[in-house]
Amino acid sequence: MNVHLIDGTYELFRHYFALPKHVNARGEEVAAVTGVAQSILGMLAEGATHVGVATDHVIESFRNEMWPGYKDGSGIEPDLLSQFGLLEDAMRALGVVVWAMVEFEADDALAAAAQMAADDARVERVLICTPDKDLAQCVVGERVVQFDRRRRQIVDDVGVRAKFGVPPSSIADYLALVGDGADGYPGIKGWGAKSASAVLARYGHLENIPTSAAEWDVAVRGASRLADTLAAERDLALLFREIATVRRDALVGGGVDELEWPGPGPALREMFERLDAPELAERARRVAQKKASNT
Numbered sequence: 255m256n257v258h259l260i261d262g263t264y265e266l267f268r269h270y271f272a273l274p275k276h277v278n279a280r281g282e283e284v285a286a287v288t289g290v291a292q293s294i295l296g297m298l299a300e301g302a303t304h305v306g307v308a309t310d311h312v313i314e315s316f317r318n319e320m321w322p323g324y325k326d327g328s329g330i331e332p333d334l335l336s337q338f339g340l341l342e343d344a345m346r347a348l349g350v351v352v353w354a355m356v357e358f359e360a361d362d363a364l365a366a367a368a369q370m371a372a373d374d375a376r377v378e379r380v381l382i383c384t385p386d387k388d389l390a391q392c393v394v395g396e397r398v399v400q401f402d403r404r405r406r407q408i409v410d411d412v413g414v415r416a417k418f419g420v421p422p423s424s425i426a427d428y429l430a431l432v433g434d435g436a437d438g439y440p441g442i443k444g445w446g447a448k449s450a451s452a453v454l455a456r457y458g459h460l461e462n463i464p465t466s467a468a469e470w471d472v473a474v475r476g477a478s479r480l481a482d483t484l485a486a487e488r489d490l491a492l493l494f495r496e497i498a499t500v501r502r503d504a505l506v507g508g509g510v511d512e513l514e515w516p517g518p519g520p521a522l523r524e525m526f527e528r529l530d531a532p533e534l535a536e537r538a539r540r541v542a543q544k545k546a547s548n549t
Contacts, residue, residue, distance in 0.1 A: 257371040257513060258302045258401075261384035262309035262352070263360045265290045266341055268404065270334045278530050283333035287341045288529045291348060293403070295534060299541045304371075304513040306506070307345050308363035309338060311354035315362075317437075317497050324497065325438040347525035348538060349518045351507065358504040361388050365500035367513075368392045374510045381408070387434075388500055390414045391425035419451025427460050430495035431484075439494050444483050449474050460484075460491050517542030 269289030276285040298305065313327035313335075327335060345352045353363040364382055371380045372394060381401040382389050389400055393414050400409040414422050431450040433441025456472040457463045464470055467481035474480060484491060507513075518538045526535040 255304055255377055255510070256302070256379045256381060257304045257367075257377055257510060258297060258306075259364050259367050259371070259380065259382050260294065260297075260305065260307045261360055261364060261382075261386060261389075262290065262307040262341055262345070263338075264384045264386060265293065266309075266334070266337060269293070270331075270337070275333070276530065278528060280528070282340070282528075283337060284340065284529045286334065287337050287344050288531050288534070290341060291344050291526070291529065291531070292534060294345070294348065294350060295538055295541065297403075298515055298545075299537075303515060303545075304510060305515055306351045306353060306363075306367050306513050308353045308355065308360035308367070309342055310360045311338060311342065312356045315355070315359045316357055317359070320493065320497055321439050323438045323440075325436065343521075344525055344529065347519050347521040349516050349522075349542075351513050353504070353506050355504065358501055361386065362501040362504040363506055364389060365392050366502045366504040367506040368398055369502045370506060371510050371513075372398050377510060387418075387425070387429070388437075388498065390418065391422050391500060393422040419447075420454045421458075424454045424458055426495050426498040426500075427454055427458070429498035430460060430491045433494070434498065437497070439497055441494065442483055442487050442491050444476065444480055449476070449480055453480075460488070460495060515545070517545070 266286050270286035273285045273289050275283055278284050318324045318326060342352050342354050355363050368380050368382055371377045380398040382392060383401045383403050385400065385402040393399055393409065393411055396410045409417065411422060418425065418428055420428050428450050431442050431445040432447055433439055452472055452474050453463055463484065465481065465485045467477035470477055522538060523535045526532050
């Protein structure tokens with residue numbers, strides 16, 4: 255079996271900015287949720303059998319206590335933020351497992367679920383459906399991969415190395431050095447993608463990088479300055495690495511079998527009428543019937 259793990263937060267943002275707005279009879283903006291539901295239903299129609307969706311039920315997480323500039327919900331448009339809970343309800347009505355994160359983030363749930371699925375010998379491939387660079391650290395060979403559904407692009411271990419210049423195991427170290435503007439931490443001054451990938455390709459992790467550039471077994475422009483900066487801000491770099499490291503101890507249920515799609519739930523019609531998309535309810539039933547006839 256293949257397991258599809260979907261970044262619901264990313265999908266909601268993607269559809270919000272891609273689709274024209276639509277307000278239902280209750281005065282709720284619902285276009286992004288409808289777009290995500292249609293997309294997930296399309297995945298099920300194409301044959302996906304085991305699916306989980308992770309969301310940021312609360313934008314803030316434990317990482318906000320670690321770094322004051324870490325991302326929060328302050329810059330999110332109200333009619334996008336209002337659709338987070340609605341998305342979770344729509345996914346449950348569709349019959350899809352939802353991990354609504356509060357203390358942790360959606361990325362953590364995806365990482366934990368990927369680990370859970372990879373530990374099951376019956377699973378042939380785990381597809382983490384997001385282009386988010388944080389999840390690159392979860393890639394394992396060709397078995398646990400990232401899948402950019404919009405571009406229809408799979409990124410395996412070779413793909414991660416080609417994109418970042420480092421293996422998946424060094425992604426958190428890489429992000430600690432270069433920073434992540436979307437997540438709100440700046441990285442270490444002077445370090446960029448080229449210098450970080452060159453040094454980490456040789457040393458792997460922050461603590462393995464010699465404190466003096468004279469000891470570096472790699473040629474990097476401005477090596478002395480970079481080494482001095484890292485030495486002065488090593489504790490900060492280690493903090494950023496901790497922030498960048500996805501947590502695999504988020505609660506995501508008891509096993510892969512829980513992710514098997516059973517078909518839509520009893521609230522399906524009411525939910526999709528609320529989204530002004532009753533045709534999706536009928537489509538979901540047809541997909542479920544086809545699935546049942548093939549088993």
